[in-house]
Every structure is written in structure tokens, then in C-alpha cells.
Amino acid sequence: MIGLASRIGTITAELLGFARKATGTITAVSLNKVIEGALLLLRDRIATLDAVVHLPKDDALVQAEAVRLEQVLVNLMANALDAGQNGVEIDLAIELKDGFVELTVADNGPGLSVETRGSLFQPFSTTKRDGLGLGLVISRDIMADFGGDLVAATPEQGAAFIMRLRPAP
Helix, strand or coil: CHHHHHHHHHHHHHHHHHHCCCCCCCEEEEHHHHHHHHHHHHHHHHHHCCCEEECCCCCCEEEECHHHHHHHHHHHHHHHHHHCCCCCEEEEEEEEECCEEEEEEEECCCCCCHHHHHCCCCCCCCCCCCCCCCHHHHHHHHHHHCCCEEEECCCCCCCEEEEEECECC
């Protein structure tokens, strides 16, 4: 019972963390500013793992809420750090495609199995020992709130996720 109560508390804390700063106001947001914020939050983990983050060459303005968009990016980058070994590399790339701005988060880790891919966005499905299986689900919901999407790509090596966002007018 104590373990279950602790697990419920952890789930509740994660849900509140994702929801607490939502303003409901979608504005023009610089992806580079969001990336800077995510890097600041993950700075210690990146340093501890001797990880390398390759930044995009360009910037783009998208329609989003900066804090919630940052939460999605932090979740994706933290997943890459969790999956990779020391020296993991994370590539961030910005591209305009099919009328959307795409921010791709790719890593050189072990990648995703076919089984894992099939349940990526299902609640409580996780490959992490202490994972809750809510990060990607909540992240996809946030992206949908912005009129965008979050999809898993199929790179030859590692894992990659694409954040699709509407460009700011």
C-alpha cells in the first residue's frame, strides 16, 4: 500500500508539473529561446553524462505557449539522455515542411524496438525502470493544443521525435 501510494503521488506530481504553468495564451515563440530554456534545465544532466547537443543552424517563430513547449522539449531531451550512454549525442534541427515548422530531436542511442514503437503514446507504457509512461502522452496532448503534433521518426540509428508546430504569422 505504501509503495502504491508513493507511485500515485509521483504520477500526480508529474501531471501537475505539466499542467501548472499553462496560460492558455498561444503567442509567437522563438524555438531557439525554448531550446535555451531546455538546455538550462538539463545542463547538469548533460554535463554529468558528457552528452553533446548539436543546435539548429536557424531559428523559427511558432504558435505555442513557451513554457509548455519547453516542457515537451525537456521531456524529449531527457528521454534521449536516459536512453543513451555516456557521451550520447542529441541533434536538434529546425525545418519548414508541409506548412509546419518541425523541430526534430534525434539521438544516437539504442533506438526504439518495434514493440516499443507500437505503444509509445499509450498511457503508462514505458521501458524505463522507474518511468511512469506519461511523458510522451502528455507531450503529444500539449502539441495538439498548439494545433501541431508529436510523432516518432524512424532513423537508421537511435531515436528521433518530430515536434510539428504551426508557424507564427
